[in-house]
Amino acid sequence: MSPIAALREIFDLGGPVVAILIAMSVLTLAVTLYKLWQFAACGVGRHKVLSEALAAWDAGDHSAARARLADSSSYLAPIVGAAMNASGVPGADDRLDAEAGLALAGLERGFRLLDTVAQLAPLLGLFGTVLGMISAFQSLQTAGSSVDPSLLAGGIWVALITTAVGLAVAMPTSMVLSWLESRTARERVFADKALRTVLVPGHSIQRTEAAAQVPVAPEHA
16 A cells, blocks of 8 residues: 555544644654754854864964854854954843844744644544544444444544554654754853853963962062
């Protein structure tokens, strides 16, 4: 049996609930493919060049840091570049945090839809099962005294198809959403570290600590 024929048979057995679940699965697949393309295009998780630029900036080599930053294809590179230009400007950290939050919000676009599908699909499947069970018991009541056990069994397994389809849609959607959220959480941590590294570089902290350790000459009366 071809996949199309199998889907048609499932649709005939499950009714409109299965059709809705199949449409939700297609939408979920489209959103997942888009997010994979978006993450790849933005260079999510690929910050090697950007990390080298941050290391150079942290060491005080600003020219090398800017040169390495120009070679980075990360979506965070423009924000880090703005942080380098605004280093020492009062209030720059709040503005840069807002810019980084906006960039990360773009990565999270579509997460609410996936979360809705993951939560709604099992409920829709259960709803279809309840409707199928009602239909099966109505057929059983109509049969009267001449009850055929196979009639009830057939109605039950047909009703359970919607639950199976709902779970089949919800489980991979939940897994994909969890993976995407974990990637985004790591990006948020990296973005925060990158901005703090630029705004408060390590070499300036070392100079401050060294200056604080210089002994003060005693005053002579």
